[in-house]
Amino acid sequence: MHETVREGAAGGAGVPPAGQEAAPSAVRGRRILSMLGRVGTVLVRWREASVLIVALGMAVYFRASNDVFLTPDNLRNIAQATAPAAIVAIGIVLLLVSGEIDLSVGVVAALAPFLMHYAVDLYGVPVVPALLLAFGISAGIGFCNGFIVTKLKVPSLVATLGSYYFLLGVLLTTSHAYPAQIPEQARGRIQTIFGAGDWASLTWCLTIVVIFHIVLTRTRWGLHTISVGGNPIGATEAGIRTDRIKIGNFMIASVLGALAGLLEAFRINSIDPNIGGGTALVFTAISAAVIGGTALAGGSGTVIGALLGALILAELQNGFNLIGISANPFQLILGGAILLSMIANQYLSRLRRTGGA
Amino acid sequence: MTAQPTTSDTAPDPSAQGAALRVENVVKRFGALTALRDVSLRLDKGEVLGLIGDNGAGKSTLIKVICGYHRPDAGRIHVDGQEVVLRSVDHARSLGIDTVYQGLALINELSVFHNMFLNRELRFGPLLNNRAMRRLAREHLADMGVDIPDVGAEVAKLSGGQRQAVAVARAVYSDAKVLLLDEPLAAMGAKEGALILDLIRDLKARGDVSVIIIAHNYAQVLDVCDRVNLLQHGTITFDRRTADVTLEELTELVVAEYRNRRKPSLRTRSDDPDPGP
Ligand SMILES: Nc1ncnc2c1ncn2[C@@H]1O[C@H](COP(=O)(O)OP(=O)(O)OP(=O)(O)O)[C@@H](O)[C@H]1O
Numbered sequence: 323m324h325e326t327v328r329e330g331a332a333g334g335a336g337v338p339p340a341g342q343e344a345a346p347s348a349v350r351g352r353r354i355l356s357m358l359g360r361v362g363t364v365l366v367r368w369r370e371a372s373v374l375i376v377a378l379g380m381a382v383y384f385r386a387s388n389d390v391f392l393t394p395d396n397l398r399n400i401a402q403a404t405a406p407a408a409i410v411a412i413g414i415v416l417l418l419v420s421g422e423i424d425l426s427v428g429v430v431a432a433l434a435p436f437l438m439h440y441a442v443d444l445y446g447v448p449v450v451p452a453l454l455l456a457f458g459i460s461a462g463i464g465f466c467n468g469f470i471v472t473k474l475k476v477p478s479l480v481a482t483l484g485s486y487y488f489l490l491g492v493l494l495t496t497s498h499a500y501p502a503q504i505p506e507q508a509r510g511r512i513q514t515i516f517g518a519g520d521w522a523s524l525t526w527c528l529t530i531v532v533i534f535h536i537v538l539t540r541t542r543w544g545l546h547t548i549s550v551g552g553n554p555i556g557a558t559e560a561g562i563r564t565d566r567i568k569i570g571n572f573m574i575a576s577v578l579g580a581l582a583g584l585l586e587a588f589r590i591n592s593i594d595p596n597i598g599g600g601t602a603l604v605f606t607a608i609s610a611a612v613i614g615g616t617a618l619a620g621g622s623g624t625v626i627g628a629l630l631g632a633l634i635l636a637e638l639q640n641g642f643n644l645i646g647i648s649a650n651p652f653q654l655i656l657g658g659a660i661l662l663s664m665i666a667n668q669y670l671s672r673l674r675r676t677g678g679a
Numbered sequence: 680m681t682a683q684p685t686t687s688d689t690a691p692d693p694s695a696q697g698a699a700l701r702v703e704n705v706v707k708r709f710g711a712l713t714a715l716r717d718v719s720l721r722l723d724k725g726e727v728l729g730l731i732g733d734n735g736a737g738k739s740t741l742i743k744v745i746c747g748y749h750r751p752d753a754g755r756i757h758v759d760g761q762e763v764v765l766r767s768v769d770h771a772r773s774l775g776i777d778t779v780y781q782g783l784a785l786i787n788e789l790s791v792f793h794n795m796f797l798n799r800e801l802r803f804g805p806l807l808n809n810r811a812m813r814r815l816a817r818e819h820l821a822d823m824g825v826d827i828p829d830v831g832a833e834v835a836k837l838s839g840g841q842r843q844a845v846a847v848a849r850a851v852y853s854d855a856k857v858l859l860l861d862e863p864l865a866a867m868g869a870k871e872g873a874l875i876l877d878l879i880r881d882l883k884a885r886g887d888v889s890v891i892i893i894a895h896n897y898a899q900v901l902d903v904c905d906r907v908n909l910l911q912h913g914t915i916t917f918d919r920r921t922a923d924v925t926l927e928e929l930t931e932l933v934v935a936e937y938r939n940r941r942k943p944s945l946r947t948r949s950d951d952p953d954p955g956p
């Protein structure tokens with residue numbers, strides 16, 4: 323590979339004399355083709371590669387247009403924007419792979435810090451049990467979503483749309499739509515660990531990415547998640563408890579949503595009903611999953627891709643900010659990016675299926 | 680036993696002691712549709728039983744009742760002389776019943792070896808032991824004589840016959856005592872079909888595996904089976920040793936039933952119960 327590159331570069335430096343032209347240029351052409359072929363193979367085989375290239379390319383572009391982009395401070399901003407979206411996106415990936423979706427995770431993210439706040443400040447529960455309670459209730463919400471989808475046979479898009487509004491109602495009624503303070507007892511070490519530390523949310527995010535990448539690709543749970551989404555009938559015939567897998571993934575998605583919300587609340591030092599921005603966090607997470615190469619049809623998806631997808635979205639938002647483009651055309655770019663990556667995804671997965679390259 | 684359209688073994692049968700599987704008066708309904716009206720059958724230890732019948736007769740439904748996929752609405756199932764209520768496919772598997780479904784139950788998105796170990800994955804700790812599964816899958820397929828170059832390839836990339844071979848290999852190498860094969864020869868070329876038939880003969884030679892095989896090719900049924908049962912309209916109407924029946928008889932039996940059904944309409948009198956020839 324190394325050699326090919328050097329040869330290509332050397333050859334391109336000067337114009338070869340007329341007499342020697344034919345043979346070496348044919349050889350060079352073939353080498354370049356085979357190199358492109360190899361790059362193509364990597365793109366097709368390692369599905370996250372194309373997303374990684376886009377993420378890196380974008381960093382290069384924004385660095386070129388604005389010096390601030392790669393400064394440590396700005397990188398921290400990007401990391402802090404990436405982390406919650408990526409954490410939520412991982413839950414979305416598991417659900418999409420098992421053939422479902424959850425629109426309510428964003429409200430769970432907003433609700434979880436309030437649950438902790440209510441437990442601590444209204445009922446005098448110590449912070450750690452209060453946090454566990456918030457996670458537990460979020461898991462319960464995920465269980466309900468999964469139950470409604472698998473046992474009552476309501477399509478997940480509709481079921482979780484319902485729970486989205488329901489939970490939003492709970493959130494706004496109980497909080498009177500006003501922000502609350504981080505409980506006194508939670509300040510200090512807990513707040514630093516849970517998001518207020520400079521790189522806390524990114525550390526959480528990367529840890530969770532590693533864990534769920536392993537879960538999806540190297541464990542029975544992951545294999546069965548793929549099976550349930552890829553061939554629901556076949557999976558059931560093979561004895562896989564499809565309902566259990568789906569309900570489990572709804573619970574994971576909800577708990578990850580709660581974690582993202584708690585990290586955000588501790589980071590911005592306020593428990594705000596607008597965390598997650600209504601639907602914004604879910605939509606960003608779904609976009610990240612899709613840009614990362616997870617198909618909506620079920621049966622395939624990648625956790626690392628979702629992380630890269632979230633990174634791309636954070637880069638876009640941050641970079642446009644720096645360049646001075648307002649938030650409004652950002653949506654336009656976002657829409658284009660989603661459509662483009664879906665088309666590329668379709669194309670690449672067809673290549674992959676037909677064994678291209 | 681006779682060729683009368685009645686079920687076999689209603690009286691207590693001494694050989695029932697040696698039955699690997701007994702199905703008694705099983706009923707299965709799907710809403711208004713009764714797929715299995717009243718099915719009883721017996722599968723002896725080491726026996727290969729051919730199950731034939733028209734499309735929609737209820738063969739696959741019967742298989743799925745025996746393998747724990749469907750709960751029967753009535754009737755009893757005995758495995759190895761013990762009455763059991765099959766709670767799930769896993770439960771049936773734990774009793775030694777394994778299945779090749781008509782739909783194959785393969786996951787396109789997974790590799791050949793992951794499919795071969797689907798739902799009984801080899802692990803160390805919480806992680807999949809891919810290396811061991813890959814090696815065993817390769818060994819089993821080679822052992823069967825199936826040619827699949829890369830067991831790491833996605834099943835989606837295989838041909839129809841190769842897919843079927845993977846599904847058969849999965850069931851055969853599961854150490855099952857009762858194998859249920861729903862049309863395992865359907866997509867097979869002549870060579871691969873012979874390969875599966877040989878495999879069944881090998882199992883028979885081992886003597887500890889009992890097989891129910893559904894097939895539409897009666898010559899193959901007579902070739903490999905010890906006994907043949909005909910399922911018509913949700914009940915077994917014919918049960919005989921293959922040694923006592925010819926291909927012509929078998930074909931005639933199935934076709935005659937069809938002709939009988941056609942007769943009234945040919946005579947344009949629809950509701951006349953046909954006395955039969
Ligand atoms: N899950 C189901 N829900 C509703 N009806 C079903 C279901 N499965 C099977 N049936 C019906 O039960 C009847 C028997 O179907 P079954 O699949 O057992 O037939 P078969 O004998 O296997 O046919 P073939 O030779 O075509 O495979 C058919 O009328 C079919 O429509």
Ligand SMILES: [Mg+2]
Nearest residue numbers: 738739740781
């Ligand atoms: Mg069938």
